[in-house]
Amino acid sequence: MSNNFVLPTPPLPLTPAEEEKLRGRLTGFKTGYDEGYLRGRLAILHGRPEEPLPVRDIHVMYVASGKGYPYSPLDEAAVAALQKLTTRVTVTDVRQNLVELAGADHPDLVIVLDGMDLPLEQINVLRGSGIRTAIWLTDDPYYTDFTLKIVLHYDYVFTLERNCIDFYKGLGCQQVHYLPFGVHREHYHPTTTRSPIQRDISFIGSAYWNRVNFFREILPDLMQYNTVINGIWWDRLPEAPQYGERIEIGKWMSPQETALAYSGSKIVINLHRSHIDEDVNNNSLGIKAVSPNPRTFEIAASGTLQLCDARDDMGNFYKPGEEIETFASPKEMMDKIRFYLTHEEERQEIVLRAYERTLKEHTYTKRLNQLLTIIYG
Incomplete structure (x- = not known):
């Protein structure tokens, strides 16, 4: 896929201040073009009727x-x-x-x-x-x-x-x-016009202890970007007050609010809860979880790139590297965040493939x- 956007060559000579101003304008044009191109492609897919099934x-x-x-x-x-x-x-x-x-x-x-x-x-x-x-x-x-x-x-x-x-x-x-x-398409779908929410990275979910410990390791790097974390129990994170409203504490978001936040984010992190958590689980046999959670399908249906912790059964639903990106450590997640925030075309390709497969197979x-x-x- 290529959106064929070419930045025009500026007239010369320019002062350093003029160059910086022009560079900012051209970057803004490119960003707007990229978003419009992606949302246009998503709108076409969204408009396709679902395959009829027997009654x-x-x-x-x-x-x-x-x-x-x-x-x-x-x-x-x-x-x-x-x-x-x-x-x-x-x-x-x-x-x-x-x-x-x-x-x-x-x-x-x-x-x-x-x-x-x-x-x-x-x-x-x-x-x-x-x-x-x-x-x-x-x-x-x-x-x-x-x-x-x-x-x-x-x-x-x-x-x-x-x-x-x-x-x-x-x-x-x-x-x-x-x-x-x-995924229920009435709840989770892309914003096909310009999104009212503009984020680099989102995470939406409860602060189970495995998530708190995971994010603490890389929080300063993660929050250098336009990152927002939403969900309950995030007062468990000692550093949360440093980031104000960017780490929301104690709110359940409706599916519609969640889909809007997903669709307005370039990357959404999906970090599963642990099958070992004495505070909230009742799994005394320690049965390991290997299957994707519902958010896996909801994120893909919202038209954004998903970074998900690797689970054994994920490949039966989405192809890693083509329809979803996975990570096995905080460092690998941050490396992939840096890559996809600077490689828009590659990001969009995964977004579109994931969305199309979700509509075909995962409703x-x-x-x-x-x-x-x-x-x-």
Whole structure:
């Protein structure tokens, strides 16, 4: 890809002050041209309709987690996909009496998101009445001490962590399938006009201790750029007060706010949480996480370059070096930041390839179609 922008040759002679002023103007023209070119290409891809998928003549009861934000956007995405893929969807949550609802509405399939707070006897009654049941686990492997107690109550178990498949099968589950989350295009998409946010680097996420320790090592170098960190618990970072509003503390961002920040950033860092964290995890077996988190797909769908810590299963979703960039250390991350902030064409090539693949393969419509295909063939 080449945007064929050529800086004009300035007239000579110029004073040093005139040269500096002209150089600044030309750099501004080039930056604006590059951004316009990228957003134009993204707009073309964004305008393409999603591949049509078969509509199954089934009635699905979808059971939301009932936990509110940040789970509610996942519910919105799943429901929107199911409404495209089935003839009828009934939406409820774990606080309702599913047995009574099923007795009145007669669903063919009950899909439960998370399911941590759902009374298991209700699932047992539904299964006993011949209704198929499925659970889509949202936080594997971080809470497997809890999920191991509920998975055997379902006909189908879907997990977003590849390393949990054998774990659940070992418990006696007959139908365990790998189904990572995806992206809901109504939530995450590029800003196709000039972005109101202009950042070099963004990180959005909670301050788990592995993230705090990682960033502390390179924070002075990282913050030399126009870098902004958003999320909860960043008061754990002792240096945070030095950077004022550039390190935001204690705020959950909506998907729309997050997508806007992603799209207005040249680079977005994706640093996964650790499977070992005694403060917040309930993973006493220490099951290692190797699969990409939902942010992997959300960042790619927002039209920006993603720098992600290397995970074993990443290559099954994006090609490192072509559709995503990975790092194994803080130093490698900083080296790649320096490279891509000075090599705009290479950055844009990766952005466009990642966005195109995301639209083709990693939407919630594709994920829910995969779930229904597993159950119904």
